[in-house]
Amino acid sequence: MPADAVEHAEDLGRFVMDSPSSYHAVEAAAQRLEAAGFDRISESQPWRTAQEDGPGARRRYVIRDGALIAWVVPEAGADVTGFRILGAHTDSPSFKLKPRPSTGSNTWWQAGVEVYGGPLLNSWLDRELRLAGRLTVRSGDGVATRLVATPPVARIPQLAIHLDRGANKGLTLDPQQHVQPVWGCGAGPGDLLEYLGTQVEGAPVGPSEILGWDVVLADGQQPRRFGAHGEFLASGRLDNLSSVHAGIVAMLDRREELEAAQTVSVLAAFDHEEVGSRTRSGAAGPFLKDVLTRIGAGLGWSEDRRRAAWASSCLSSDAGHLVHPNYQGHHDPANRPVPGNGPLLKINADQHYTTDAEGAAQWYLACEAAGVPTQEFVSNNGVPCGSTIGPITATRLGIRTLDVGVGLLSMHSAREMAHVRDLRALKLAVGQWWLG
Numbered sequence: 001m002p003a004d005a006v007e008h009a010e011d012l013g014r015f016v017m018d019s020p021s022s023y024h025a026v027e028a029a030a031q032r033l034e035a036a037g038f039d040r041i042s043e044s045q046p047w048r049t050a051q052e053d054g055p056g057a058r059r060r061y062v063i064r065d066g067a068l069i070a071w072v073v074p075e076a077g078a079d080v081t082g083f084r085i086l087g088a089h090t091d092s093p094s095f096k097l098k099p100r101p102s103t104g105s106n107t108w109w110q111a112g113v114e115v116y117g118g119p120l121l122n123s124w125l126d127r128e129l130r131l132a133g134r135l136t137v138r139s140g141d142g143v144a145t146r147l148v149a150t151p152p153v154a155r156i157p158q159l160a161i162h163l164d165r166g167a168n169k170g171l172t173l174d175p176q177q178h179v180q181p182v183w184g185c186g187a188g189p190g191d192l193l194e195y196l197g198t199q200v201e202g203a204p205v206g207p208s209e210i211l212g213w214d215v216v217l218a219d220g221q222q223p224r225r226f227g228a229h230g231e232f233l234a235s236g237r238l239d240n241l242s243s244v245h246a247g248i249v250a251m252l253d254r255r256e257e258l259e260a261a262q263t264v265s266v267l268a269a270f271d272h273e274e275v276g277s278r279t280r281s282g283a284a285g286p287f288l289k290d291v292l293t294r295i296g297a298g299l300g301w302s303e304d305r306r307r308a309a310w311a312s313s314c315l316s317s318d319a320g321h322l323v324h325p326n327y328q329g330h331h332d333p334a335n336r337p338v339p340g341n342g343p344l345l346k347i348n349a350d351q352h353y354t355t356d357a358e359g360a361a362q363w364y365l366a367c368e369a370a371g372v373p374t375q376e377f378v379s380n381n382g383v384p385c386g387s388t389i390g391p392i393t394a395t396r397l398g399i400r401t402l403d404v405g406v407g408l409l410s411m412h413s414a415r416e417m418a419h420v421r422d423l424r425a426l427k428l429a430v431g432q433w434w435l436g
Contacts, residue, residue: 001230005424008249009233012423013223015245016235020132020149020218022066022090022271025241027147029068029248029269033061036252038070047294059255062291066090066214066271067281069291070251072258073299074265080299082311083292083399084434085266086250087283087389088243088318089273092236093117093412095124095179097131097215102192103180109190110180111154116216117274121173123413124217128152129181131196133215137205146200152220153195154181181217219414231340231420238416242406242423243317244269250431257435263312264295265434273318273389283389289396313362314401315433316354316390317426319416320344320377322407335378337407339419342373343426346403352387354394359402366433372425377407404429 019025030040038059041047061070067090074080095113104110111131115121132149156179161167173179184190193207196215219236226232247267251258258265268291272282279285301308323336337344345363346353355363367374379385394401406426410416 001420002424005420006225006230008424008427009225009420011249012242012245013233013235016223016237016241019090019237019241020130021134021214021216023134023147023214024132024149025090025244026063026066026068026269029070029244030061030063032248032252033059033070036255043290047298064287065281067287068269069266069288070248071264071266071291071295072251072255072261073295074259074261074263076262079262080264081262082264082308082313083266083295084261084263084436085268085288085312085314085393085399086243086247086430086434087268087270087288087314087316087393087401088247089240089270089277089283089389090244091117091271091274092239092241093119093274094216094218095119095181097133097192097213102190104182104189107185107187108182109184109186109192111183111192113180113217115175115179118412120410120413121175121179122171123410123415124179125156125158127155127414128220129154129156130218130220131183131199131215132218133213135196135200135205135210135215136212137200138209138211143211146202146205148196148200148215150196150199154183154217156181221415225420232417233420233423234415234417236415238406238408238418239319239411240273240317240405242319242418242426246406246423246427246430247317250427250434253427254431254434261435263434263436266292270389277389277392283392284396288393292397309397309399312397312399313359314390314393314397314399315363315430316388316393316401316403317430318346318388318390318403318405319408319411319418320346320405321411322409324409330380330383332378332380335376337375337377339407340421341375342367343375343422343429344377344405344407345374346377346388346405348379348385350385351391352385353403354390355402356400359400362433363402363404363429367425367429370425370428370432372428374404374425374429375407
């Protein structure tokens, strides 16, 4: 494997381990952006105009809950023609803690969870799991947000084959009864909130100080390369941290070139894609439009807003499907993406993916200039097609949007897999696409 592809995959693995929840993902991204000279700004404060900023490029980012938008305004300032937006998402299918999460019986301590998104339930069985997310806690006369991430502490145990002889002929999991994880045992009931309070970043907090929580389960196993040549990466949350990470690394690697571009380069990493995006930090919410409007105002745009939208485009980057060797009939017979042949251009006649001919041309030219291959994905006509933030973004903003992403096996499993070369190729293609 090429050394740079291996390093990119291993760096992605580190990013995944730093990002067990969407809230951790944006903080991990923020740390990298800060180290590269990006300024964090607040939505609650006035933003400086281009004139107030003075000459030179501006690198900024803003966080809203589990979503982050970062951008580079080029030296051209008010002469820029529009936006080039990479859209991705920070969440993954999982399980989320319910209110009153401490449950159990027969001395087992269990966590009450509900299904988040569309995980492959069986893939979460018999593996060590972390708890991660955010807590809202009392702070003086107000409330503060604290991140929390535990070591591997929980497990959803499967019923032994001796007690279910038909399990190998068809495993059926009741999402209420069969997926409540074990996290301890003892004579008395375990207090999960008390335990989480000991694991928060900074000083521990007592359970009475915790007022609310957004906490999910995450795979506790380290990402790892495997295969005859170390060509595969197995990891949780490749859907869709593979795209978030590619966008961050590409923006940082090519920031000097982006400062000389004719468009504002934007990375929009949304939350809640796996549950429909209809939240204040999701793609169907106002976050991206709000930020673009404020960037445009700082550049002195007013009635030119629609002209800027016409000149803008969005690359919706989300994971896609490789041909599964054991289920080949589930794929289109002519368009058959394989590992190592580059990221996918995703196409659907019903616009579940928004790629059109002009968007396809943008992508092919970007891949050609970056020196990486690409391949098309289209669904088998008999298999329902999923969707992405692409149609949502196109509808909300009226800008040309195309859908791409790294091909995976085991999508929505607790542990997915991708080809190392494809991960690096996505980063290179994204960086070139930003440059036009």
